[in-house]
Amino acid sequence: MRLGQRLLYGILRFFHALFSIPIKLKYVLLALLLVGGGTFFYTRKTIVESVGGKEDYNEAMRYIEIKDVVDEEFIDEVDRDAMGASAAAAMISGLGDKWSYFMSPNEYKAYQLSSSNEYSGIGMAILKEDSGAFEVMSVNMDSPAAWAGLTAGMVITSVDGTDVTGLTLDEARTLIRSKLNGKFTLGVGRGGKELIEVDCTGVYQSSVSYRLEKTLAGYIQIANFEAGTADDAINAVEDLLNQGAIALCIDLRGNPGGLDTEVAKLLDYLLPNGVLFIQRDKNGHEKVTESDGMCIQLPMAVLINGETYGEAEVCAAALKEFQWATVIGEPTTGKTRTQETIDLSDGSAIRLSTGTYLTGNRVDISATGGVAPEYIIHNSDASATGTTAGTTGESTGTGATSNDEQLMHALKLLS
Numbered sequence: 001m002r003l004g005q006r007l008l009y010g011i012l013r014f015f016h017a018l019f020s021i022p023i024k025l026k027y028v029l030l031a032l033l034l035v036g037g038g039t040f041f042y043t044r045k046t047i048v049e050s051v052g053g054k055e056d057y058n059e060a061m062r063y064i065e066i067k068d069v070v071d072e073e074f075i076d077e078v079d080r081d082a083m084g085a086s087a088a089a090a091m092i093s094g095l096g097d098k099w100s101y102f103m104s105p106n107e108y109k110a111y112q113l114s115s116s117n118e119y120s121g122i123g124m125a126i127l128k129e130d131s132g133a134f135e136v137m138s139v140n141m142d143s144p145a146a147w148a149g150l151t152a153g154m155v156i157t158s159v160d161g162t163d164v165t166g167l168t169l170d171e172a173r174t175l176i177r178s179k180l181n182g183k184f185t186l187g188v189g190r191g192g193k194e195l196i197e198v199d200c201t202g203v204y205q206s207s208v209s210y211r212l213e214k215t216l217a218g219y220i221q222i223a224n225f226e227a228g229t230a231d232d233a234i235n236a237v238e239d240l241l242n243q244g245a246i247a248l249c250i251d252l253r254g255n256p257g258g259l260d261t262e263v264a265k266l267l268d269y270l271l272p273n274g275v276l277f278i279q280r281d282k283n284g285h286e287k288v289t290e291s292d293g294m295c296i297q298l299p300m301a302v303l304i305n306g307e308t309y310g311e312a313e314v315c316a317a318a319l320k321e322f323q324w325a326t327v328i329g330e331p332t333t334g335k336t337r338t339q340e341t342i343d344l345s346d347g348s349a350i351r352l353s354t355g356t357y358l359t360g361n362r363v364d365i366s367a368t369g370g371v372a373p374e375y376i377i378h379n380s381d382a383s384a385t386g387t388t389a390g391t392t393g394e395s396t397g398t399g400a401t402s403n404d405e406q407l408m409h410a411l412k413l414l415s
Contacts, residue, residue: 105347132165148198158187181228208232215415218245225258230265247299247414257310275360300325301410309335334370
């Protein structure tokens with residue numbers, strides 16, 4: 001007798017002994033089919049649910065099918081790691097968002113080292129530990145970090161009393177960036193009990209430069225919106241008003257953006273009551289930033305170009321939407337989505353757009369492709385941007401020796 005038959009008769013005898021009733025073999029087979037089928041469908045259902053549902057399961061099976069076909073049929077040897085990384089990168093690329101991308105484990109390590117060194121104002125590189133704290137990897141000589149006594153190997157757990165162990169590297173970077181125009185304390189050590197004061201005032205460089213043109217328009221160039229920018233820009237406006245400025249030209253060309261708090265403070269100073277901008281995440285949660293009723297009532301122009309990014313675009317869009325300034329120059333890029341770095345289990349990571357800015361009228365600047373100027377003007381000489389030496393203040397408001405056509409158009413418009 002074959003093994004299978006012996007097994008079936010064994011099961012038959014088991015059921016017979018258990019229930020003391022005769023059971024035909026076909027019923028045992030039926031029971032086995034029901035149990036086996038139920039197990040199969042339960043297992044399949046569990047697998048489908050574990051990968052996020054039927055649609056995700058089908059996509060995963062398609063990937064496995066393609067991989068198997070390649071393994072069996074492709075003429076050359078297959079690099080499985082490279083193929084997997086390319087597939088992951090293609091998934092993110094398929095989102096159609098140029099600010100989102102996939103990083104392999106090696107690429108992510110390089111990105112972390114690069115990102116950790118972006119704390120240029122303090123002069124140290126840090127990386128996030130599994131514990132949530134941030135380890136100091138290196139300290140630059142003659143930097144605020146070195147002057148404060150920070151050394152490689154120290155562990156940072158707080159910034160100005162704020163616990164950072166629950167923050168991502170991006171969030172910690174933003175918090176530190178918001179302090180770089182003054183003094184702040186770092187809590188170091190596993191318990192964060194030791195406090196070290198970092199003084200950045202000695203190396204702080206203002207991102208704002210300004211002058212009164214001979215047309216009596218105040219020209220304010222804002223290089224970025226990092227810590228201290230709003231106060232510096234407001235002080236520049238106040239000084240220009242004291243000098244007799246009758247109009248303002250705000251230059252945001254080449255401005256990569258920065259901190260939303262700095263943009264909010266400057267716009268609140270310039271604009272009347274209303275919604276300045278809105279920050280929205282994937283789940284529809286919104287943070288609305290508004291201004292009060294106090295404002296600066298002067299003719300204004302804003303200069304933008306293709307290198308005006310992020311919060312600088314938000315600034316230009318708000319001034320335009322409030323009809324408070326004429327926007328001149330070239331369309332911006334539309335980089336007003338905010339990104340987050342998400343770690344994956346194999347050491348790789350995704351840099352993913354997880355939030356976006358909306359204008360007060362709920363316009364998604366990124367979705368519309370950027371801020372469009374009311375006067376589109378291209379500079380024939382890119383090196384002339386921001387130069388007005390020798391402006392004459394003629395009746396047309398033009399400058400005799402500047403090749404900055406965008407600025408000249410603004411001064412003419414404001415004169």
